[in-house]
Amino acid sequence: MDTAKPMRADARRNYERLVEEAKLAFGRHGVDASLEDIARSSGVGIGTLYRHFPTREALLETLLRDRFDSQAAAARELLDHPSPIDALRAWLLDLGRTSARYRGLSDSMMTALTDETSQLYASCHAMQGAVSHLVDRARRAGELREDVTSQEVLLLAHAVAWASEHVGTANGVDRLFELVFGGLRAS
Amino acid sequence: MDTAKPMRADARRNYERLVEEAKLAFGRHGVDASLEDIARSSGVGIGTLYRHFPTREALLETLLRDRFDSQAAAARELLDHPSPIDALRAWLLDLGRTSARYRGLSDSMMTALTDETSQLYASCHAMQGAVSHLVDRARRAGELREDVTSQEVLLLAHAVAWASEHVGTANGVDRLFELVFGGLRAS
DNA sequence: TAATATAGGGAGGGGGCCTCCGTTTGGCTA
DNA sequence: TAGCCAAACGGAGGCCCCCTCCCTATATTA
Numbered sequence: 001m002d003t004a005k006p007m008r009a010d011a012r013r014n015y016e017r018l019v020e021e022a023k024l025a026f027g028r029h030g031v032d033a034s035l036e037d038i039a040r041s042s043g044v045g046i047g048t049l050y051r052h053f054p055t056r057e058a059l060l061e062t063l064l065r066d067r068f069d070s071q072a073a074a075a076r077e078l079l080d081h082p083s084p085i086d087a088l089r090a091w092l093l094d095l096g097r098t099s100a101r102y103r104g105l106s107d108s109m110m111t112a113l114t115d116e117t118s119q120l121y122a123s124c125h126a127m128q129g130a131v132s133h134l135v136d137r138a139r140r141a142g143e144l145r146e147d148v149t150s151q152e153v154l155l156l157a158h159a160v161a162w163a164s165e166h167v168g169t170a171n172g173v174d175r176l177f178e179l180v181f182g183g184l185r186a187s
Numbered sequence: 188m189d190t191a192k193p194m195r196a197d198a199r200r201n202y203e204r205l206v207e208e209a210k211l212a213f214g215r216h217g218v219d220a221s222l223e224d225i226a227r228s229s230g231v232g233i234g235t236l237y238r239h240f241p242t243r244e245a246l247l248e249t250l251l252r253d254r255f256d257s258q259a260a261a262a263r264e265l266l267d268h269p270s271p272i273d274a275l276r277a278w279l280l281d282l283g284r285t286s287a288r289y290r291g292l293s294d295s296m297m298t299a300l301t302d303e304t305s306q307l308y309a310s311c312h313a314m315q316g317a318v319s320h321l322v323d324r325a326r327r328a329g330e331l332r333e334d335v336t337s338q339e340v341l342l343l344a345h346a347v348a349w350a351s352e353h354v355g356t357a358n359g360v361d362r363l364f365e366l367v368f369g370g371l372r373a374s
Numbered sequence: 375t376a377a378t379a380t381a382g383g384g385a386g387g388g389g390g391c392c393t394c395c396g397t398t399t400g401g402c403t404a
Numbered sequence: 405t406a407g408c409c410a411a412a413c414g415g416a417g418g419c420c421c422c423c424t425c426c427c428t429a430t431a432t433t434a
Contacts, residue, residue, distance in 0.1 A: 166345075197413080
C-alpha cells in the first residue's frame, strides 16, 4: 500500500535532516521547541519545514511513529501473557516512557485524543484501543478494580509521565508508576 | 507588619481591575493567557500591568494567595485529626483542586518548586512543608508505604490535577485522586 | 537539452513578551 | 487654592515566534 511516489532527492535529504534536528530540538527544549530554529539548524527555510510537516503534531508523529507501531504490536502479543495484570503493567510502563520522551509530550498526546484533526490523533487513539483490551482482560481476571475505565488507566500513565518531568532522578517514570500502579497505602 | 504605604487611588483601582480580569482570563485560557489581553480588557496599558505584577507568576500568586493561606492553616489543624491517612487524603485532595483551578497551573506550581526566583516558589515550598508533616504522621501510623516521600506525594497530587484537565467530567480531580490514593488493584 | 512538476526559501502579517522612558496625575503642603 | 513632585501611566519598539503565500530554483523525465 505504500504507493507514494519516491521523493525527489533534495526533498528526501531535507526531510531527513529536519527529522534529525527536530529530535535534538525536542529533546533539548521539549515539544514547544522553536520550529524556526529547527529549520535554521537544518540549513533549510521555514517554508520547507512547513512543506514537509504542515503542523508541529505532524513532525512529532513522524519522530514517534516507529515507537507507536512497536507499542501496538506489543499490545497484541501481551494478550497472551500469563498474568493479565503484569501484562497491563508492562505495557503501560512502556507507554509512560514514550510519553516522557520529550518534555510536554504527555500533554500533547492527551490533547490530541480529543481533537480528531490532530496528526497525533490516530496514534493516540490506537493506544487507547490497545490499552482497553489489556484493561478488560485484567478486570475479567479480577486483578483490577471493577469500576476503573481504560481511559482512566491511560490517563494515569500519561500523568505519571507528566510528573516525571518534574523530578530530578533518572528513573522517575518507573518509580512513580510503581506508586500509582501498586498503590500508596501500606500493604 | 503591613507597613506598606497606602496605594494611590488610581493605582489601587487599576490593581483591582487587573486582578479581576486576570481571574477571568486565566479561567478561560489557562495560565498562558495573554497578558496584553488582560491589560487591554482592564483598560490599562501593558506597562501598568508590569508595574503591578513584574512577572506572570506574581500575578498568579496574587490570585491564589488567599487559597494558599487557608491551605497552610488547614494543614496545621489536620495534624490533630484522629485519622492520619484521612487527614492526608483530605488535604491533598484540596491541593489538587487548587492546582486544577487554572489550566496549566499544576505545571507552573511544580516548576516553581525548583526555581527559587519564582514568585510562586514560597507558596509552593510552604505546601511542600505542610504535606511533609501530614505524610510523616501517616507513615508513623503505619497507614502509608514506608518508602514514599512527601515530595512524591505532593507530585502525585499535582499529577492528578494535571490529568483532570484532560477529562471531560466535572469531578475529575476527585475521581482520579481516589484511584491514585486508593490504588488501582482490586481490593 | 528542454519542459515541467516538485521543492525551496523567505518576506510579511499577526501576535506575544518585556523594557524603557516621556507624560500625566493624585495627594500633600504652604 | 495653587503648585509641586513622587508615583503611576502608557505605549512604542526591540525581539521572538507562528504560519502563509508566492516567486524562484532545480531534479527528473522525455
